[in-house]
Amino acid sequence: MRRRLAHPTPDAFTSRLRSPTVAARVGVWLGLSFGLCFVTGLISHYAQLQSPTIPYPTSPSWGYRLTQGLHVAAGVAAIPLLLVKLWSVLPRLFEALPRHEPRRLMLTMLERGSIAVLVAASIFQLATGVLNAAQWYPWVAFSFRTAHYALAWVAVGALMVHVAVKLPSIRELLADGIDATSHDRPRATAESALSRRALVRTTLATAGLAVLATAGGSVTWLRQVSVFATRTGEGPGGVPINRSARAAGVEAAATSAHWRLEVVVGEAVTTLSYADLRAMPQHTVDLPIACVEGWSAQGTWSGVRVADVLRVATAPAGRDVAAVSLERSGAFRRTILPAAFAADERTLLALDLAGDPLSLDHGFPCRLIAPNRPGVLQTKWVARLEVL
Numbered sequence: 001m002r003r004r005l006a007h008p009t010p011d012a013f014t015s016r017l018r019s020p021t022v023a024a025r026v027g028v029w030l031g032l033s034f035g036l037c038f039v040t041g042l043i044s045h046y047a048q049l050q051s052p053t054i055p056y057p058t059s060p061s062w063g064y065r066l067t068q069g070l071h072v073a074a075g076v077a078a079i080p081l082l083l084v085k086l087w088s089v090l091p092r093l094f095e096a097l098p099r100h101e102p103r104r105l106m107l108t109m110l111e112r113g114s115i116a117v118l119v120a121a122s123i124f125q126l127a128t129g130v131l132n133a134a135q136w137y138p139w140v141a142f143s144f145r146t147a148h149y150a151l152a153w154v155a156v157g158a159l160m161v162h163v164a165v166k167l168p169s170i171r172e173l174l175a176d177g178i179d180a181t182s183h184d185r186p187r188a189t190a191e192s193a194l195s196r197r198a199l200v201r202t203t204l205a206t207a208g209l210a211v212l213a214t215a216g217g218s219v220t221w222l223r224q225v226s227v228f229a230t231r232t233g234e235g236p237g238g239v240p241i242n243r244s245a246r247a248a249g250v251e252a253a254a255t256s257a258h259w260r261l262e263v264v265v266g267e268a269v270t271t272l273s274y275a276d277l278r279a280m281p282q283h284t285v286d287l288p289i290a291c292v293e294g295w296s297a298q299g300t301w302s303g304v305r306v307a308d309v310l311r312v313a314t315a316p317a318g319r320d321v322a323a324v325s326l327e328r329s330g331a332f333r334r335t336i337l338p339a340a341f342a343a344d345e346r347t348l349l350a351l352d353l354a355g356d357p358l359s360l361d362h363g364f365p366c367r368l369i370a371p372n373r374p375g376v377l378q379t380k381w382v383a384r385l386e387v388l
């Protein structure tokens with residue numbers, strides 16, 4: 001005789017901790033983290049657009065460092081929150097559908113559909129974010145930034161539907177005491193050593209710990225405890241190295257005696273040697289490298305102002321400028337410096353970091369360093385400026 005495997009019903013899950021009050025409380029924090037991720041993510045996406053329609057500000061110089069640090073921290077905090085939230089609502093996955101009431105059935109299916117989209121998009125966002133922060137790029141089929149940006153809208157849309165549908169019960173649940181039983185499923189009575197209040201607190205504490213364990217990538221005084229931070233200030237001048245000269249394949253070209261900086265203005269090309277750049281007025285600025293991956297570090301950079309170089313090449317004012325690297329391929333070999341950034345007196349072609357000539361890995365002979373600019377756009381091994 002064959003016995004059919006019964007699929008579980010919500011009553012099969014007996015923990016009192018899987019309660020709507022827990023789901024609502026953890027959900028509020030999860031929603032806040034997602035909101036912060038979304039806003040800071042839009043800022044980051046916008047900062048990386050090469051032809052923005054709204055001008056991106058050059059000040060404060062630490063703006064992108066702050067917003068991108070918050071973006072990654074909020075994403076990290078969301079991971080334990082999402083896990084506990086999913087665990088607390090798991091029994092609902094097995095609730096019977098109202099098969100004989102077409103109207104209710106349709107509404108239930110719509111709501112479940114929106115939750116399926118929300119869960120899938122959330123997992124995708126957190127997983128790709130973590131992989132990106134760990135600098136592991138297993139995907140070849142899609143661009144990280146495009147996919148992460150598109151799915152952010154999907155996640156936020158589904159989240160808004162979810163909150164709208166649940167608003168009445170969220171209000172009620174948050175008003176109730178956390179250990180109240182009015183919303184319990186009838187059979188959810190198993191004893192538990194942990195109270196719901198303790199579960200919510202432990203979840204929030206775990207989220208906090210996860211942030212502390214990674215935020216040392218940006219916050220200097222957290223370095224000692226940040227065991228999972230990917231970049232923590234090793235490297236010349238206290239600035240980590242992301243892509244090395246060897247990986248970029250520029251060692252020979254960057255150290256060649258034939259290296260010249262070309263400044264292209266229309267048909268005219270002005271050529272400057274390393275000695276020419278050294279002979280120009282030198283300026284020193286304190287500016288961060290703030291990587292999209294969440295790590296950041298302040299550096300003391302010296303070199304020539306991009307504005308001065310453009311003046312030497314008699315470039316017209318108010319133009320965007322492309323910075324082109326010696327690198328032959330790679331997404332960051334050519335970046336656009338919007339006009340306001342090119343004109344800003346803090347924007348340098350840096351020759352020195354912390355008083356020493358740039359190391360080969362930091363972009364020798366010269367690199368771009370500009371205020372409030374994502375790390376990906378701080379082009380290393382610059383060989384040409386093109387006035388657009």
Ligand SMILES: Nc1nc2c(c(=O)[nH]1)N[C@H]1C(S)=C(S)[C@@H](COP(=O)(O)O)O[C@H]1N2
Nearest residue numbers: 240241242243291325362375376378379380
């Ligand atoms: N030419 C070139 N410039 C580049 C990169 C690169 O791969 N190639 N990486 C960028 C990235 S992602 C960051 S975060 C910064 C890191 O600079 P650092 O390695 O000096 O810290 O350089 C940027 N400049």
Ligand SMILES: [Mo]
Nearest residue numbers: 291292375376
């Ligand atoms: Mo980066």
